[in-house]
Amino acid sequence: MRPIYFFWxxxxxxxxxxxxxxxxxxxxxxxxxxxxxASYWLKHFFEKYIKNNFITSFLCVFVLLTFFILPLYFxxxxxIDFLRHLEPHSFQMFIEKLRNFTxxxxxxxxxxxSSLNKVLSNISVDGMMTYALKFSSYIGKYSLNxxxxxxxxxxxxxxxxxxxxxxxxxxxxxxPFQKSESQAxxxxxxxxxxxxxxxxxxxxxxxxxxFGIAVMWFGYDGFLLGVLYxxxxxxxxxxxALLWIPIVGYEIYLxxxxxxxxIGIYSLVFISFVIDNLIKPIIITIIKQKILKxxxxxxxxxxxxxxxxxxxxxxxxxxxxxxxxxxxxxxxxRLYQNNFSYKN
Numbered sequence: 403m404r405p406i407y408f409f410w411x412x413x414x415x416x417x418x419x420x421x422x423x424x425x426x427x428x429x430x431x432x433x434x435x436x437x438x439x440a441s442y443w444l445k446h447f448f449e450k451y452i453k454n455n456f457i458t459s460f461l462c463v464f465v466l467l468t469f470f471i472l473p474l475y476f477x478x479x480x481x482i483d484f485l486r487h488l489e490p491h492s493f494q495m496f497i498e499k500l501r502n503f504t505x506x507x508x509x510x511x512x513x514x515x516s517s518l519n520k521v522l523s524n525i526s527v528d529g530m531m532t533y534a535l536k537f538s539s540y541i542g543k544y545s546l547n548x549x550x551x552x553x554x555x556x557x558x559x560x561x562x563x564x565x566x567x568x569x570x571x572x573x574x575x576x577x578p579f580q581k582s583e584s585q586a587x588x589x590x591x592x593x594x595x596x597x598x599x600x601x602x603x604x605x606x607x608x609x610x611x612x613f614g615i616a617v618m619w620f621g622y623d624g625f626l627l628g629v630l631y632x633x634x635x636x637x638x639x640x641x642x643a644l645l646w647i648p649i650v651g652y653e654i655y656l657x658x659x660x661x662x663x664x665i666g667i668y669s670l671v672f673i674s675f676v677i678d679n680l681i682k683p684i685i686i687t688i689i690k691q692k693i694l695k696x697x698x699x700x701x702x703x704x705x706x707x708x709x710x711x712x713x714x715x716x717x718x719x720x721x722x723x724x725x726x727x728x729x730x731x732x733x734x735x736r737l738y739q740n741n742f743s744y745k746n
Contacts, residue, residue: 427558429719430551434558436722438566440595441466445563459563463556469603579737587733594705594729595722597689601709602721604685605678606632609642612673617649620661635678636721642669682706700732 421428444465448458562569570588577584614628627645634644646669653662686702705725712724 427554430554431558432723433719434555434562436595436726437466437555437559438562439592440599440722442563442566442592443596445566455564459560462563463560466559467556583737583740587730587737590700590733591726591729593690594700594725597686597702597705598709598722598725600689601682601685602636605682606635608677608681609635609673612677613642613645613669616665616668620653620658620665622649631673641678642673645669700729704728704732 424431441462444462445458448461452458452461574581574584574588577587579587610628610630610632613631614624617627618624627649631642631645635641637644646665650662650666653659653665683702683706686705690702690705705728708725708728709721710724712720712722712727714720716723
């Protein structure tokens, strides 16, 4: 057997066992690596002022954590404060008023009226506390795994920032192409992820701001609901509907039909359709043309649809996984066209 064949056999077997050995960490490694690539511009920014690799890597991770953790901390703090000041008597009176409202509103629909009354009759302060305990135990069952995965992602993210340059140089040397071609592939992926990262942040801020301003006119806490809507917009499929549907229902209960219709149409048409589907591709175009120093050759429409495809296939993390797969595939096609395809 020729040595090269023996090497590839051993390499494939070794690669299989490496994948089997680290299978529990592969997704965490992938997510951390993609986040590092998407936000490596932070490292370049900090390196202009700080020359210590450890400190700049730590600051990059800290900034990313702050972006995700501070809104969650604010929401949890406000929720606990709301529950702490919740009066059982007032809550029970609200349920009674809601039961009377549904009975009078759906009097012509006896089956629906009966179902709603059955649901509302089971709602009480004690029942809510029991449900909260069951829900908290359910959350606790899966939160440990989530916290562990998040911890591994944070650790891997730090090491990717810390050794990013060395890993990049090593990967360039391993690829059997010219250095300029290998760099072009990585720059293409980096550019796409940079666009996706900035677009996602701007989209969250725009949706949260738009919803917060709208509900503030109806007496709600615009800042809290804006933060919640921005976070909810990251959830695949349902998104901001987790916020605006309950508020529309509450406005209907209060008898403010005009306000309920406005909030519903505003959320569906302006936020969900205009901002998420029309303004988002424009933002991608602006970032691609004005912010990125290295131009990429992938259409902004393709980037937009790769985000949608990634979310539908991989869930939340598909925001970065989908565009990465698409960019890598197109970069390989371009590499094949320039080096291996036969020209007539």
